[in-house]
Amino acid sequence: MLFDLHTHSTASDGSLSPTELVQRARLAGVDVLAITDHDTVAGIAELDKETLGSLTLLPGLELSTQWGSIGVHIVGLNIQLDSSEFKDALAGQQRARYQRAGIIAEKLKKKGFPDLLPAVIKAAGRATIGRPHFAQQLVAIDAVKTTDEAFRKYLGAGKPGDVKQLWSPLAEVIGWIRNAGGTAVLAHPDKYHLTRTKLLSLISDFKDAGGEAIEVVSGQQTTHKTRDLVTLCTQAKLLASCGSDFHQPEQRWADVGKHSALPDDCTPIWDIW
Numbered sequence: 001m002l003f004d005l006h007t008h009s010t011a012s013d014g015s016l017s018p019t020e021l022v023q024r025a026r027l028a029g030v031d032v033l034a035i036t037d038h039d040t041v042a043g044i045a046e047l048d049k050e051t052l053g054s055l056t057l058l059p060g061l062e063l064s065t066q067w068g069s070i071g072v073h074i075v076g077l078n079i080q081l082d083s084s085e086f087k088d089a090l091a092g093q094q095r096a097r098y099q100r101a102g103i104i105a106e107k108l109k110k111k112g113f114p115d116l117l118p119a120v121i122k123a124a125g126r127a128t129i130g131r132p133h134f135a136q137q138l139v140a141i142d143a144v145k146t147t148d149e150a151f152r153k154y155l156g157a158g159k160p161g162d163v164k165q166l167w168s169p170l171a172e173v174i175g176w177i178r179n180a181g182g183t184a185v186l187a188h189p190d191k192y193h194l195t196r197t198k199l200l201s202l203i204s205d206f207k208d209a210g211g212e213a214i215e216v217v218s219g220q221q222t223t224h225k226t227r228d229l230v231t232l233c234t235q236a237k238l239l240a241s242c243g244s245d246f247h248q249p250e251q252r253w254a255d256v257g258k259h260s261a262l263p264d265d266c267t268p269i270w271d272i273w
């Protein structure tokens, strides 16, 4: 069975619609797919039985949270989408995103740029608004050549458009997931650039708050990295998850269903489902 439990569609910052994403997953031989868009479950609604075929779709999402001064992503899987408490929490998360977009636009104005907010809101459309939309607008006005350059110069950590501390605390977000019947997964633990001590502390706080699994595999990664994450996962007595973190077909190291294999010596998250 092939599980891909971390993917993005046009409902957030992915380039394929949920339908196209499911089609790509089926071609890649994925049996169980979670669409985990940033702070939204909107993409799931457009899928019908015919599109899914024999593929099992897990309702999921990737929530932005705050752990101290650090932004940490938590993937929620098997969420009950009709939970009203959960819907309220997501509405709050969307408000935080719009608030952040307003602050980023103000900061960029101070750097001499025109007000990008109207264009950014238009470009985001129904999708979750985020920094990639600012990056696209900076390219559109010829301020930078590529979206990567936009992040490097203006939107990344420590740059003029960087905005800190707007997400709900890690423990609270894990509570939303659990109260909606879901399983909380710590997404790509090595991508927060933490020291070993800090990473262990994050994993401990995550577990104390009710988190159940670590993403041991994120996209195509080295065996060395996988082994390290297996060690962290088993030491903490957590379950192991895996996914591509697919955003767009051009990122071939993160293509749907093409992530590295989850080693046999960790307990996969699907064992509890």
Ligand SMILES: [Zn+2]
Residues within 6 Å of the ligand: 006, 008, 062, 245
């Ligand atoms: Zn992701």
